[in-house]
Amino acid sequence: MKNTDRLKVALMASRNPKSQEVLQSLWMKLKEKKFILTPKNPDVVISIGGDGMLLSAFHKYEKLIDHVRFVGIHTGHLGFYTDYRDFEVDKLVDNLALDTGARVSYPILNVKVKLMDGRVLTMRALNEATVKRLSKTMVADVFINGVAFERFRGDGISVSTPTGSTAYNKSLGGAVLHPTIEALQIAEVASLNNRVYRTLGSSIVVPKKDKIVIEPKHDDRYSISIDNKNYTYDKIQQIDYQIDQKKIHFVASPSHTSFWNRVKDAFIGEVE
Known part of the structure; x- marks a missing residue:
């Protein structure tokens, strides 16, 4: 028609x-x-x-x-x-x-940044959302579906969509996911791994039903990249990541x- x-x-x-x-x-x-x-x-x-x-x-x-x-x-x-x-x-x-x-539809990422002053900022990402501490090594607790998974130490953490798996995530050693797979992927940015500090050291594929939570351990300034946009925030309480209820549609x-x-x-x- x-x-x-x-x-x-x-x-x-x-x-x-x-x-x-x-x-x-x-x-x-x-x-x-x-x-x-x-x-x-x-x-x-x-x-x-x-x-x-x-x-x-x-x-x-x-x-x-x-x-x-x-x-x-x-x-x-x-x-x-x-x-x-x-x-x-x-x-x-x-x-x-x-x-x-x-239309052909692919999942996108929902990101909620919760600040210590009570504000909650909600954003969407098509490729990925990456958090880094600006001044020193970032220390953050990572929770997956309510499980305290690890205490991360390093430059930062990237959470990507399936379509974003071929972008920054791939350069970090993450896997390539087909965009119809409704899952997120966590990739470490230059993590510290030695006898004292230990993380999983590989990317993690998280299913649609699970929520990822990152809690920075220092009251400091952090950079959050949402695709090709960059934001800076002080005193982040936690960042929540989930598959968004909406999808992007292509002709x-x-x-x-x-x-x-x-x-x-x-x-x-x-x-x-």
């Missing part, structure tokens, strides 16, 4: 010249096909650039997460959140003209790339 007479589309592009060129071309082609181009309450958000640009699009429209679907156009190397290359604008427009509302089309193809192309290349 064609629905171009009512499909509202928002465009977001990085500032590099190639992305701006694609933006202008796509804008004109969508206008010719009678799509409604608007940044307000869109049905589809098209991100032009790389994975960082799509992260920015997600955070701009996360309050509309139940309604909006995302599409990524990559103007550089292949990205994990992009189904189209810069030379496939016509294919994207043709697919949207035949759009039926089908399902013939061009939606297999996750394993994305992994192969990004890290392995062509197989002889």
Whole structure:
């Protein structure tokens, strides 16, 4: 069923010249096909650039997460959140003209930062949330589903989603998870392990039903990274991590790339 007479589309592009060129071309082609181009309450958000640009699009429209679907156009190397290359604008427009509302959905991360003054700050992450102590070694107790699991000492702790498992988590030695697996992953950032201090020393995959709690042991200043955004807080009481009740939705089309193809192309290349 064609629905171009009512499909509202928002465009977001990085500032590099190639992305701006694609933006202008796509804008004109969508206008010719009678799509409604608007940044307000869109049905589809098209991100032009790389994975960082799509992260920015997600955070701009996360309050509309139940309604909006995302599409990524990559103007550089292949990205994990992009189904189209810069030379496939016509294919994207043709697919949207035949759009039926089908979507592919992946889990996201809910993060609650509880401060000692009673404030509770709630955020969502598409890739990961990482906490680090700014001045010295971070010491924090880690609880998994109410179990006091370990006392961590090191630079920090990262909690990632399945889609985020191929990002910072992978560089920390974490496992790659298929994005349909509703689980979180804990990865240590430069932990201290010796005869006195001991952590598990490997990444941990936590199921959807379990909550992760991190309690920093010093009243100090901490950096919390939520995807590509950074925040600084003093005197954190605890940080809670869970699979969010909502999911991110991508436009399902013939061009939606297999996750394993994305992994192969990004890290392995062509197989002889």
